[in-house]
Amino acid sequence: MKTYRPAQPTCTAIVCAYNEEKYLSGVLAGLLNTPAVQEIIVVDDGSRDRTTEILHQYGQDGKIHPVFLSPNRGKGYAMAEGAAAAHGDILLFVDADLENWDDGYAMQVLSPLLGGQADMVIGYPQREDDPWDAADVFHYQRWLSGERAVWRVDLLPILSKLRPSRFGVETLINMHYRTRHQPIRFVQLDGLKHVIKFEKSSFAEAWNEYVKEVGQILRTYARHPRMTAMTYIPDFIDMRDALRSLYGLMRRSTSLLNL
Numbered sequence: 001m002k003t004y005r006p007a008q009p010t011c012t013a014i015v016c017a018y019n020e021e022k023y024l025s026g027v028l029a030g031l032l033n034t035p036a037v038q039e040i041i042v043v044d045d046g047s048r049d050r051t052t053e054i055l056h057q058y059g060q061d062g063k064i065h066p067v068f069l070s071p072n073r074g075k076g077y078a079m080a081e082g083a084a085a086a087h088g089d090i091l092l093f094v095d096a097d098l099e100n101w102d103d104g105y106a107m108q109v110l111s112p113l114l115g116g117q118a119d120m121v122i123g124y125p126q127r128e129d130d131p132w133d134a135a136d137v138f139h140y141q142r143w144l145s146g147e148r149a150v151w152r153v154d155l156l157p158i159l160s161k162l163r164p165s166r167f168g169v170e171t172l173i174n175m176h177y178r179t180r181h182q183p184i185r186f187v188q189l190d191g192l193k194h195v196i197k198f199e200k201s202s203f204a205e206a207w208n209e210y211v212k213e214v215g216q217i218l219r220t221y222a223r224h225p226r227m228t229a230m231t232y233i234p235d236f237i238d239m240r241d242a243l244r245s246l247y248g249l250m251r252r253s254t255s256l257l258n259l
Helices: 024-032 051-058 075-085 103-114 131-135 152-179 203-223 225-258
Strands: 011-017 039-045 064-069 090-095 120-124 147-151 184-188
Touching: 011 024, 011 075, 024 039, 024 051, 024 090, 024 103, 039 051, 039 075, 051 064, 064 075, 075 090, 075 152, 090 103, 090 152, 103 120, 103 147, 103 184, 120 152, 147 152, 152 184, 152 203, 152 225, 203 225
Parallel strands: 011 039, 011 090, 039 064, 120 184
Antiparallel strands: 090 147, 120 147
């Protein structure tokens, strides 16, 4: 049974910030200039820099609603808090460490959802100087992008699962949509500058953070074995069938050459 979609949906943007004093104002300015966004919820996840001060300043704008968490609870918890507080039919999640986010990028992510082409849209930047992007020949990295739009009603059933997921939150959301066979659309956000950890801290600190994130993603798979199996066993079957077909084609080609 297809979930009801309003003809004129409202949109809430959700920004989860942890020590993002350098970039947060720019992201909020871009969202304030996006007519399709009626509400902006910013979750300060226990920041220790000027993020909280910046939010108190922006909180005077009726469109922005800050949520303060203390201590730091992790990205999954912050996203769930934002979704629970939102009033919009559509949730637009935006990372707080983007250098040049604007209404154009927002509409690139929202348009396929508004046009009924997908139930979740994931917008991803591509950086040639990011070692993770350069090594990602299977394009797995785009699945972890924080820029995404979903229908709020689709996400509400898993809010309790999101809270403990920390940086496994995008993985959990992806599995939720894939196991329900809901259409997902990827949009490449050309020119969007997402600041990577190696640019915000020392190499050792950034590397430790990446290792920690990988661990949290793996724990997300372990906590939800049924969803993991339902998501990836079909992929393995498809890959097996594709390899068999390729092997058969190679054998037939070899036989023809030997004639």
